[in-house]
Amino acid sequence: MKNAVNDGVWSGSWVAQRLGVELAGDDGLRAMLGLALRRNPKRAHLLVSNVLGKHVPQSPAVVYDYGHRLGRRVFALLGEAQAVGAVVLGYAETATGLGHAVADGLGTAPYLHSTRRPVAGVARAGGFEESHSHATSHLLLPEDPALLAGAGPLVLVDDEFSTGNTVLNTIRDLHERYPRERYVVVALVDMRSAGDVGRMERFATEIGARVDLIAAASGVVRLPSDVLEKGRQLVAQHESAGCGSDAAARAHTARPHDVPPRAPEVLSLDLRWPGGLPDGGRHGFTPAHRARLEAALPAMAARLRDALPPGARRVLVLGSEELMYAPLRLARQLEQETGAEVCFSTTTRSPVLAVDDPGYAIRTRLVFPAHDDPADGPGERYAYNVAGGGFDCVVAVVDSAGDTPALHAPGGLLARLAAHTPHVLLAVVPSYVPEPQHAPERPAMLPEPLRGPAFSSYAPEEVGWLLQDLSEVTLEAPTEEREEAIQSGGAHYAESLPVEYQPSEQYQQLFHAALDTSAARIAQAVGVVTETVLAERSPRPVLVSLARAGTPVGILMRRWAQFRHGLDLPHYAVSIVRGRGIDANALRWLAAHHDPHDVVFVDGWTGKGAITRELAQAVEEFEKAEGVSGFDPEIAVLADPGSCVRTYGTREDFLIPSACLNSTVSGLISRTVLRADLVGPDDFHGAKFYRDLAGSDVSVAFLDAVCARFPEVADTVDTAVKELMAEDRTPTWAGWQAVERISEEHGIHDVNLVKPGVGETTRVLLRRVPWKILARKGAGADLDHVRLLAGQRGVPVEEVGELPYTCVGLIHPQYTRGATGADGRAVNV
Numbered sequence: 042m043k044n045a046v047n048d049g050v051w052s053g054s055w056v057a058q059r060l061g062v063e064l065a066g067d068d069g070l071r072a073m074l075g076l077a078l079r080r081n082p083k084r085a086h087l088l089v090s091n092v093l094g095k096h097v098p099q100s101p102a103v104v105y106d107y108g109h110r111l112g113r114r115v116f117a118l119l120g121e122a123q124a125v126g127a128v129v130l131g132y133a134e135t136a137t138g139l140g141h142a143v144a145d146g147l148g149t150a151p152y153l154h155s156t157r158r159p160v161a162g163v164a165r166a167g168g169f170e171e172s173h174s175h176a177t178s179h180l181l182l183p184e185d186p187a188l189l190a191g192a193g194p195l196v197l198v199d200d201e202f203s204t205g206n207t208v209l210n211t212i213r214d215l216h217e218r219y220p221r222e223r224y225v226v227v228a229l230v231d232m233r234s235a236g237d238v239g240r241m242e243r244f245a246t247e248i249g250a251r252v253d254l255i256a257a258a259s260g261v262v263r264l265p266s267d268v269l270e271k272g273r274q275l276v277a278q279h280e281s282a283g284c285g286s287d288a289a290a291r292a293h294t295a296r297p298h299d300v301p302p303r304a305p306e307v308l309s310l311d312l313r314w315p316g317g318l319p320d321g322g323r324h325g326f327t328p329a330h331r332a333r334l335e336a337a338l339p340a341m342a343a344r345l346r347d348a349l350p351p352g353a354r355r356v357l358v359l360g361s362e363e364l365m366y367a368p369l370r371l372a373r374q375l376e377q378e379t380g381a382e383v384c385f386s387t388t389t390r391s392p393v394l395a396v397d398d399p400g401y402a403i404r405t406r407l408v409f410p411a412h413d414d415p416a417d418g419p420g421e422r423y424a425y426n427v428a429g430g431g432f433d434c435v436v437a438v439v440d441s442a443g444d445t446p447a448l449h450a451p452g453g454l455l456a457r458l459a460a461h462t463p464h465v466l467l468a469v470v471p472s473y474v475p476e477p478q479h480a481p482e483r484p485a486m487l488p489e490p491l492r493g494p495a496f497s498s499y500a501p502e503e504v505g506w507l508l509q510d511l512s513e514v515t516l517e518a519p520t521e522e523r524e525e526a527i528q529s530g531g532a533h534y535a536e537s538l539p540v541e542y543q544p545s546e547q548y549q550q551l552f553h554a555a556l557d558t559s560a561a562r563i564a565q566a567v568g569v570v571t572e573t574v575l576a577e578r579s580p581r582p583v584l585v586s587l588a589r590a591g592t593p594v595g596i597l598m599r600r601w602a603q604f605r606h607g608l609d610l611p612h613y614a615v616s617i618v619r620g621r622g623i624d625a626n627a628l629r630w631l632a633a634h635h636d637p638h639d640v641v642f643v644d645g646w647t648g649k650g651a652i653t654r655e656l657a658q659a660v661e662e663f664e665k666a667e668g669v670s671g672f673d674p675e676i677a678v679l680a681d682p683g684s685c686v687r688t689y690g691t692r693e694d695f696l697i698p699s700a701c702l703n704s705t706v707s708g709l710i711s712r713t714v715l716r717a718d719l720v721g722p723d724d725f726h727g728a729k730f731y732r733d734l735a736g737s738d739v740s741v742a743f744l745d746a747v748c749a750r751f752p753e754v755a756d757t758v759d760t761a762v763k764e765l766m767a768e769d770r771t772p773t774w775a776g777w778q779a780v781e782r783i784s785e786e787h788g789i790h791d792v793n794l795v796k797p798g799v800g801e802t803t804r805v806l807l808r809r810v811p812w813k814i815l816a817r818k819g820a821g822a823d824l825d826h827v828r829l830l831a832g833q834r835g836v837p838v839e840e841v842g843e844l845p846y847t848c849v850g851l852i853h854p855q856y857t858r859g860a861t862g863a864d865g866r867a868v869n870v
Contacts, residue, residue, distance in 0.1 A: 051075070052089070054400035060271050062086055066232075066260015073258055074230060075402025078276050078394040086272065087393055088262070089402035090229055093200050094369060095135050096393070096403060096425045098357055098384035101372035107257060108139045108198075111227050112146015114255050115196055118225065125149055126193025127225075131322060132200075132207065133157055133179060134390060138365030140198035141322055143227055145331065150196065153188060154322040155179035155211075156363060158415065158442075163324060163475055164662050165622075166218075179211075184324040184475035189215060194223040202228035202256065205237045206791060209244055214620060216248055224252045231256035276394050307455050310348045310436075310468045312341045312371075319473040320440050321366050334370065342374035345436065350464045353381050353433040359424065359458070360387035361439040362413070367470050368438035384432070388424045388454065395425065405429050407457040410450075413443035424454070427461060434464040442472040487630045488725070490613060496730050497708035498740050503596050504708070505613045507627035508588065511714055511727035538711050541704050541731055551826045552706075552739070556698045556746050558822060563697060564750035566679045566690025567594070568758035569765060571601040573688050574641050574677050576766070581608065582641040585631065587652065587676070588614040588728065589707045590800070591644040593699045593740070594679050597747055598643060604751050611635065616713035616726035619651055619793075622659035624726045628672065637671030641688075644678050645697060648801040649780040649792065650685035650772075652676070682798050682846055683776025694847040696799045696826075698743065703807060705737045779845045783815070787851060794852040797845075799827070805850030806830040812853040813837050817844040824848055 052075030056062055062076060075089040075097070091097050094104035116124045124147055131140020131154035144152035156179070163182045166189055183189060195215070197208055208226050224245075231254060233241075245252040265271075315337045319326050349356060356379075358372035365387050376383040395406035405428035411420050427435065435458045439448065444467075447453050458465050490505025491497070497506065574582050586595030592614045602608040615627040631640055647653060657674040664670050676686050682694035699706045711729040714720070720727055780795045789795060796805045805811045806827065814831050816824055818840045827848055831838050 050399040052091075052400060052402040055396060055398050056086055056401065058400075059275060060086065060268055061265040062268065063263040064260060065263070066230075067258040070230065070258050070260045077401060077403040078272055078279075078396075079392065086262070086264070086268070087391070087402075088201055088203075088230070088232070089393075090200055091402075092257075093135065093229060094138060094360075094365065094385045095200070095387055095389060096391075098386040098426055098430060101358065101369055101376050101383060101385040104138070104385055105142050105369055105373050107229060108142025109146040111139075111198075111229075111255060111257060112143040112148075114146075115143065115225055115227060116147050118253060118255065119194055119223075123194055123223070126191060127196055128153065128188060128191065128193065129196045129198060130154065130181075130189075130211070131198045134363045134365075136198050136200045137321060137363045138360070138369045138387075139200055139229065140227075141326065141366040142369075143196065143198045144322075144326070147196070149328055151188060151328065152322040152326040153181065153183050153324075154363070155181055156323045158323070158363070158413070159658075159661065160323070160474060162665050164666055165658065182324055188325050190219045192221050194225055195221060196225045196227060198227045200229050202226065202231045202233060202254070203237075203262075205233055205241050209241070210791075212244075212248070212252070216250070220248075220250075222250055224250060226252065226254045228254070228256045229258070231259040232262055234261065279394055279396060306459065307449075307465045307467050308348065310345060310466050312344060312468050312470065314341070314470050316471075317473075320470045321364060321473075323363065324473060324475050338370055338374045339378075342371055342378050345371060345375050345466075345468065346378045348466055349379070349381065350434055353464070355382045355384070355430075355432050357384045357386065357427065357430065357432045357435045357462075359427070359435055359437050360385070361437070361443055362388055362390060362422070364438065364440050364443075364470070368436075368468075371436075371438065371468075381433075384430075386424075386426070388422050390420070390422060392421065392423065393425065397429075407454075407461070409452065409454045409457045410447050412439075412445050412447035412453060414445065422454070424457070427458070429461070432462045434466060435462045436466045436468060438468045438470060440470050440472040444469045487626055487633075487723075490630075493708065497710050498735065498738050499592075499596065499708040503599070503612065504586070504592060505611075506588070506710070506728070507613050507615045507624065507630055507725050508713065508728045509720070509725045510730060511719060512729045512732075514719065514727075514729070538714065538729065541711065541734060548826065548829065549737075551829060552698055552702060555696055555822070555826065556743065559696055559698060560746050561750045561754055562691075562695065563597075563679070563747050565754040565757055565761065567597045567601050567747065568605070568690075568751070568754060569761050570677050570679060570688060570690035571598045572605075572758060572762045573765065574598070575602070575606070576762070578641050578673070578677075578688070579639045581639060582610060583631070583635045583639045584610055584612040584643050585640050586612065586614045586643045587617050587656075588713050589704075589710050590646075590699070591642075592707055592710070593743060594645050595643040596744055598677075600744070600748050601751065604748070605755070616715065616728070617652060617656060617659070618713065618715050618726070619655055621715055622662065623656060625659075625663050625667075626723060626725050628660075628663050628669075629667065630725075632667075632669045632672075637669060638673070640672055642674065642676045644676050645699065646680040646798060646800045647676075647678055647683040647685040647689075647776065648797045649777045649795070650683050650774060651793070653685040680798075680800075684773040685776060686772060687770040689770075694798050694845075696822075696824075696847075702739070704731050705734055706740055706743050708740045709734055709738055775845060780849075783849060783851075787813075789851065789854045791854065794854055796850040796852065798849070799824070799847050802827055802848045802850035803830070805852055806834060806836070809850075810853045811836045812851045813839055815839055815841045815844060815849040815851065817847050818842050820847050 051071050056076035073092055077087045077089050079087045089096050092103055092107045127150045129144040129150045129152045131137050133155045137154040140154055141152050144150045166181045166183050315333055318333050358368050360368035369385055372383055372385040393403050395403045397404050403425050407424040407427055408421050411422050490507050492501035492505055493499045496510055584595045586592045595612050599610050599612045602610050615624050617623040653676055660672045660674040677688040679690045681689035681692045709731045714727040780792050780797055784792050784795050816838050
């Protein structure tokens with residue numbers, strides 16, 4: 042086994058000695074794993090697999106056989122009857138090849154891997170977050186929408202099983218859509234703590250499914266409490282000293298801005314990849330595909346063998362990020378066809394420090410720009426342990442989507458490789474893109490929008506609700522029951538409603554005091570965002586609020602347009618649900634009645650930007666599926682403290698009083714509901730009208746109080762808009778980065794449980810089970826209502842010196858009704 046031990050030294054000893062990290066477990070664990078330092082603030086250490094074929098070049102037979110043997114163990118566990126109906130799901134990017142090999146071991150199972158590359162014309166069948174990763178968003182894009190819908194076992198494959206968060210996120214997402222009775226989790230190494238083992242067992246019980254785990258080896262990683270800080274210091278120390286180990290002398294890390302090497306002399310190789318054969322499992326890989334590949338491999342490997350330079354003794358086949366399986370199979374076949382020593386590894390997005398020491402797993406690092414036009418923009422990519430590897434030839438295997446000018450540029454991957462090997466071959470595999478799916482015809486007619494006073498306390502001209510009325514359905518559940526169901530994966534938050542509480546007299550006084558204080562500030566933000574929309578988006582926009590927090594803001598923007606320009610703008614409210622997307626039927630209605638180019642989506646504020654991302658993805662999928670174009674997913678918001686959008690009234694995180702209350706400041710409308718037994722494929726999402734709360738309703742009073750300040754802020758708005766137009770408003774996503782940091786620092790490991798900003802913190806206290814509140818030191822009256830609610834819930838408020846938001850609400854992680862940190866009492870507001 043290559044790179045497991047260097048001169049008798051374990052390749053994790055360097056990190057273990059300096060960070061105090063302990064690796065304990067099965068006898069073969071250290072042979073399988075080394076350690077390195079992440080260039081990532083979320084985790085200090087990286088477990089580096091010697092048998093995965095990602096960071097460490099390894100014999101392709103070793104890499105493939107590990108996965109194939111795990112697949113045979115899954116077959117033995119399930120038995121032939123259940124194995125026939127199994128589907129295998131692998132994780133991008135590191136486990137795409139491993140998962141495919143597991144599917145091969147099962148023999149009859151179709152394979153799909155998650156991807157971070159959106160593909161035009163392919164609708165999303167699911168998605169999830171990987172909270173500890175450097176790149177979190179996973180998409181599921183099967184060509185056959187029914188691939189994940191069967192009742193047979195789902196086999197989930199990852200290289201490393203550390204906490205179980207990623208797997209639980211996946212099962213939670215998929216079980217809501219396609220419930221099944223059995224899941225099998227497969228990993229090269231199982232490194233869970235006893236607590237994580239128990240959590241998965243409880244999770245399986247709660248969703249009523251069996252969850253088994255199979256791993257090649259198991260153990261634990263013991264980390265000192267200060268490991269993150271020590272890791273950051275070590276990375277900073279070695280990077281400042283130039284210890285990147287990229288050049289032949291391993292003296293520094295080559296970066297794209299260094300003086301580039303000479304243009305590479307690269308020989309292109311035509312593999313004659315079979316037409317229509319998928320290059321991997323991004324859109325599904327069936328047993329029929331497997332049979333075609335097996336038949337074609339000998340001839341393709343022979344072409345590769347014949348293209349090798351004479352006398353080549355050591356050859357590296359280098360895959361590209363998610364493209365692991367095709368180059369792995371080519372390398373394994375080549376290993377059988379030639380007398381040369383053949384190794385396999387792939388490039389990666391993962392930023393890792395390189396240290397040239399026998400006791401360190403990542404000895405060298407090549408750095409080059411992304412070359413496949415990634416959805417998340419340009420960035421660095423890496424190839425580890427290639428420089429200094431003594432390879433006579435490197436065969437770079439990329440898909441056609443990655444065969445771009447950036448690949449061939451002087452500072453690109455091929456040039457970096459040419460500086461460290463005398464021969465570079467390039468083999469391009471055609472990127473498989475499924476044929477567009479033709480959606481079945483839907484009913485041509487959709488109902489007209491609901492309007493007040495029959496639905497909501499707003500005047501009928503103020504807003505049309507593209508929703509269905511579920512007022513007669515009992516949907517409310519106690520806060521603690523909802524939280525437990527949501528976190529266990531037993532229910533989605535949009536399938537039920539929190540109980541709507543009428544505010545106490547003390548809380549009402551706080552609301553009115555906050556409104557008096559902030560009405561002028563809100564009026565100015567309304568004016569600024571409306572004028573920006575009119576100047577940049579459309580002279581006669583169609584305002585479409587995201588129900589329900591966006592609805593009061595949409596009405597205020599409509600009123601400003603009337604006040605300042607005499608415009609009578611149409612305004613609607615639609616539902617968007619995190620993890621489920623926007624109401625596609627509402628978009629169909631809008632496209633049938635208005636020009637999509639005029640539609641401007643409106644929300645109250647941004648937190649970490651989850652809804653911003655959700656809307657962009659949902660609009661893209663809708664337009665591809667429906668053949669409709671023109672919707673701009675950029676949200677216009679009153680406040681953008683998360684720096685997620687370009688159209689906003691302010692980026693300050695201040696109290697918007699409409700965030701203090703629930704339905705009684707939003708037209709007496711509940712949050713939206715999406716449940717399969719209530720909302721059919723041709724229905725609008727649902728909501729309730731709480732007519733019985735009319736005595737506490739301040740919806741119109743809130744609007745009137747803000748509108749009364751329009752005249753006094755008009756001149757200030759004009760000045761602010763001119764200044765805003767001259768600024769660089771490019772989103773920095775600083776809020777998302779802050780949330781990831783807070784999630785890790787507080788041991789939550791799930792960004793969905795971190796709610797930043799005054800508005801989101803208030804929602805946590807009103808609707809969820811709060812754990813603690815972080816408040817910026819010195820925050821004043823904007824947090825009076827937060828302190829009151831926190832006191833009533835028995836939730837601590839911790840003052841923090843450096844916080845990009847005024848406050849952040851933390852939902853109780855791993856909540857059960859016996860959890861500590863919140864007293865479980867109902868909110869009394």
